[in-house]
Amino acid sequence: xxxxxxxxxxxxxxxxxxxxxxxxxxxxxxxxxxxxxxxxTVSGWSLSTTPEFQKLADAFSAKYPDxxxxxxxxxxxxxxxxxxxxxxxxxxxxxxTQKEVKYLPTFVKGGQLADVSDLKAPDGIGGxxxxxxxxxxYALPYRMDSWVMFxxxxxxxxxxxxxxxxxxxxxxxxxxxxxxxxxxxxxxxxAYLHNWQSTVQGLANAQSGADILKGDxxxxxxxxxxxxxxxxxxxxxxxxxxxxxQLTYQAEFGKQHAATMLxxxxxxxxxxxxxxxGEADKFNWGFAPVPQMxxxxxxxxxxxxxxxxxxGFAVNAHADGAKKDAAEKFLxxxxxxxxxxxxxxxxxxxxxxxxxxxxTYFAVPGAPTDDLSKFAWATHKTLPENPTSDKTAAxxxxxxxxxxxxxxxxxxxxxxxxxxxxxxxxxVG
Amino acid sequence: MSFILPNFLGFGxxxxxxxxxxxxxSLTNWNVFGTSQWVGLDNFKRLVHDRSFHTAVxxxxxxxxxxxxxxxxxxxxxxxxxxxxxxxxxxFRTAAFFPYITSIVAIAMVWNIMFSxxxxxxxxxxxxxxxDHPPGWLTSTHWAMPAVAIxxxxxxxxxxxxxxxxxxxxVPRELYEAARIDGASAWQRFRNVxxxxxxxxxxxxxxxLTINSFKIFDLILVLxxxxxxxxxxxxxxxxxxxxxxxxxxxxxxxxxxVLFALCLLVTLVVFLINKRRDA
Numbered sequence: 220x221x222x223x224x225x226x227x228x229x230x231x232x233x234x235x236x237x238x239x240x241x242x243x244x245x246x247x248x249x250x251x252x253x254x255x256x257x258x259x260t261v262s263g264w265s266l267s268t269t270p271e272f273q274k275l276a277d278a279f280s281a282k283y284p285d286x287x288x289x290x291x292x293x294x295x296x297x298x299x300x301x302x303x304x305x306x307x308x309x310x311x312x313x314x315x316t317q318k319e320v321k322y323l324p325t326f327v328k329g330g331q332l333a334d335v336s337d338l339k340a341p342d343g344i345g346g347x348x349x350x351x352x353x354x355x356x357y358a359l360p361y362r363m364d365s366w367v368m369f370x371x372x373x374x375x376x377x378x379x380x381x382x383x384x385x386x387x388x389x390x391x392x393x394x395x396x397x398x399x400x401x402x403x404x405x406x407x408x409x410a411y412l413h414n415w416q417s418t419v420q421g422l423a424n425a426q427s428g429a430d431i432l433k434g435d436x437x438x439x440x441x442x443x444x445x446x447x448x449x450x451x452x453x454x455x456x457x458x459x460x461x462x463x464x465q466l467t468y469q470a471e472f473g474k475q476h477a478a479t480m481l482x483x484x485x486x487x488x489x490x491x492x493x494x495x496x497g498e499a500d501k502f503n504w505g506f507a508p509v510p511q512m513x514x515x516x517x518x519x520x521x522x523x524x525x526x527x528x529x530x531g532f533a534v535n536a537h538a539d540g541a542k543k544d545a546a547e548k549f550l551x552x553x554x555x556x557x558x559x560x561x562x563x564x565x566x567x568x569x570x571x572x573x574x575x576x577x578x579t580y581f582a583v584p585g586a587p588t589d590d591l592s593k594f595a596w597a598t599h600k601t602l603p604e605n606p607t608s609d610k611t612a613a614x615x616x617x618x619x620x621x622x623x624x625x626x627x628x629x630x631x632x633x634x635x636x637x638x639x640x641x642x643x644x645x646x647v648g
Numbered sequence: 649m650s651f652i653l654p655n656f657l658g659f660g661x662x663x664x665x666x667x668x669x670x671x672x673x674s675l676t677n678w679n680v681f682g683t684s685q686w687v688g689l690d691n692f693k694r695l696v697h698d699r700s701f702h703t704a705v706x707x708x709x710x711x712x713x714x715x716x717x718x719x720x721x722x723x724x725x726x727x728x729x730x731x732x733x734x735x736x737x738x739x740f741r742t743a744a745f746f747p748y749i750t751s752i753v754a755i756a757m758v759w760n761i762m763f764s765x766x767x768x769x770x771x772x773x774x775x776x777x778x779x780d781h782p783p784g785w786l787t788s789t790h791w792a793m794p795a796v797a798i799x800x801x802x803x804x805x806x807x808x809x810x811x812x813x814x815x816x817x818x819v820p821r822e823l824y825e826a827a828r829i830d831g832a833s834a835w836q837r838f839r840n841v842x843x844x845x846x847x848x849x850x851x852x853x854x855x856x857l858t859i860n861s862f863k864i865f866d867l868i869l870v871l872x873x874x875x876x877x878x879x880x881x882x883x884x885x886x887x888x889x890x891x892x893x894x895x896x897x898x899x900x901x902x903x904x905x906v907l908f909a910l911c912l913l914v915t916l917v918v919f920l921i922n923k924r925r926d927a
Contacts, residue, residue, distance in 0.1 A: 300892055303680050303895070304680075306680075306681070307680045307681055322895075325679060325680075325681075325895040326681075328679065328681075329679060329680060329681025330681060331681060457766075458787075459764070459765055459766075459784070459787040460764065460766065460767065462760070462786075462787070463760050463761055463763065463764035463765075463767075463768065463786070463787075464761065464764070465757065465760070612893055612894040612895070613894050616889055616893065616894070620874070620875065620877050620878050620881075621877070623873075623875035623876040623877060624789065624875070624876050624877030626876075627784075627787040627788070627789075627875070627876035628784070628787065628788075629784075629787070629788055629789040629790075629876045629877060629879070630789070630876075630877060635877070638877075641699075642699060642700065645697070645698065645699045645700075646698060646699070646700055
């Protein structure tokens, strides 16, 4: 019995020691300066449907023959969990792709990301602020989707409603949805709103300029009252039906069940490919800026406010020597105009947008060609869905509960907001 | 010692060490990246004041209070029914076991549609029998938890039925014959022969069922994800959110320790009750 206890104690001690010292980077023979190319690894996900990683890797290696880039694939839904486990074990990639901004503070706090404040991002690139923690930069963006309003031109024609002109405020939005409802054929709704909390909160946070980390959520009242009203009036599918039937936004808009849809610009590439493959119906479509709070930001002579988070690359804090150099070069390359053009060519919205990039993007066969779509894609003030902070994940959790409580009809916006504010004080405060 | 070593090594590495580590972690502010600091009982103090944790504990008890008795009654009734020598008993025994071996994701999808407040078959049936305002089930903060308990009972009943069936085979036949000769009714035979004869089985099932109810997680995650609002958030989900979404592994570990203590406590209570009855 004594021996058993001793064995258990030894095992426990060994495992603690293992977890405690798992901080070093995996050293590979290729990091030496012995003449061969230096190989760095970059984390990615769903490589078959997300071609950007391999494209960037290949283009980078072609430009810098001294470096080789290997893309390390992770499961998309468990990306941050798996990546965290690898980093904690010291087996992380040299370039760490930041899939969601909210995890960046944890990585920074855990000492996993190198300070890249010295790297210069090109002028006019969006999303760099999301990667700043305490004044230092920890990643460079290469991709930045922002939210727009997709609309089905054929359904607008059928309903006899004029296309959006970019000047819509939220009041215009509701009024136009009502006109659409009156004229649309049976089976088509005026709008589809997916069940994510960001569909309401992302826009509300960005357009009101509220700081959710202060714990005041009163700016959500009006957007939620409006959204619940749209549901009640039958202008969009009810949240409960959507959940019970597990509707997908791709099918709802792609199969013409809705005339308009607020969605991120990533859907452009999806819709083009689904129309080409026959998964989506063939119809004319375009996209417009999201509706604005008031006329001061609406219209094509102003800059509409929307939201979106960047995707970016960071350097592993444990990468050193040639690997660190290579990783930093990769970051700069991925955010450059050259890379932006290449990304636009495969339907991805780069963080850097200029005229050349716009032309490349809209030259893709199947893309809309109208001026408003181009305006909506290129001109906007995009604020992050959430501020970068170690409190963000907790606040998002609270606001997620608020979203389901209001949208399912279980609580009034007022009650749900009060409860969320109480919880903020109690749990985050 | 040496012949159990391979087995013990596996148990030690995969179960014992993580469990011991968990207790240590619950006393630190570990956030995965090895920068943990000893914080003593701070995590537990925070739990005491965390209202979301209170909600999670209350919801867990609420769920258990519905799920445990309901499952006991349903699975025992099924076992009694399928313990007779009717034709096709083997088929019905198998059928009752099906839900238990069905994928949980498939279960959630189908029940989600069945519970759909406007178009679902359950509410259609309720309206047909004259209920004017049937409940919103998974979309209502009041009805979501009962709905989860119903699905969960439906899923588990076959498994516990098998355990009860096995228990029923151990009740001596002579006792039934003696009771019948003494003129005992069917209810009296059940009350005075079957139930006492099943006590070891019932004890075992109650313990397992309680622990399983307390750590309910997968079904809720796919069925409601804790919503609407926090109406179906349970302790396991609280642990999952704090750990894997918010990277507060120390705090999540403390909540796990509380869950462990709750399971232990309930098991002890059931154990004591059983012992007193035996005496």
